[in-house]
Amino acid sequence: MHLPGISIDIYPDFCFSINLLNMPVTLLAFAGIIALQIALSRRDKWWPGLILPTLWLIWTLALTVPQVVSLIEEGHYLWFTGATELGMVALAMENVPNLILLAIYAVCHLLRRRKERRQLKKTRIDDL
Numbered sequence: 001m002h003l004p005g006i007s008i009d010i011y012p013d014f015c016f017s018i019n020l021l022n023m024p025v026t027l028l029a030f031a032g033i034i035a036l037q038i039a040l041s042r043r044d045k046w047w048p049g050l051i052l053p054t055l056w057l058i059w060t061l062a063l064t065v066p067q068v069v070s071l072i073e074e075g076h077y078l079w080f081t082g083a084t085e086l087g088m089v090a091l092a093m094e095n096v097p098n099l100i101l102l103a104i105y106a107v108c109h110l111l112r113r114r115k116e117r118r119q120l121k122k123t124r125i126d127d128l
Contacts, residue, residue, distance in 0.1 A: 033052065037101050042112065057098055060095055063094070068084065
């Protein structure tokens with residue numbers, strides 16, 4: 001017996017929906033992405049930790065901007081600002097995972113800097 005999926009639609013004009021039956025797969029994917037972000041952020045170079053947030057930003061812009069443009073062209077909103085405001089809200093909601101990725105990046109770099117300072121302080125004490 002196949003149960004129909006329960007979908008959550010945030011905005012009817014935008015394509016963001018979650019099928020709750022696929023939630024375990026989605027959570028595993030998010031866990032993998034977070035683990036990859038931690039691994040990239042802990043590298044010595046600064047830029048690998050910014051790869052995933054940049055890709056996520058490009059992805060959300062590529063999805064949101066054409067939808068806002070189509071809303072304006074089709075005349076669903078009388079004013080340009082109404083469609084733009086809806087697009088900005090949708091873009092902000094879709095970039096919450098990006099904020100999480102950037103927070104992971106910041107925490108990993110902060111911890112690395114603290115470790116380097118401790119090692120430098122220990123080396124200075126040993127030199128005395």
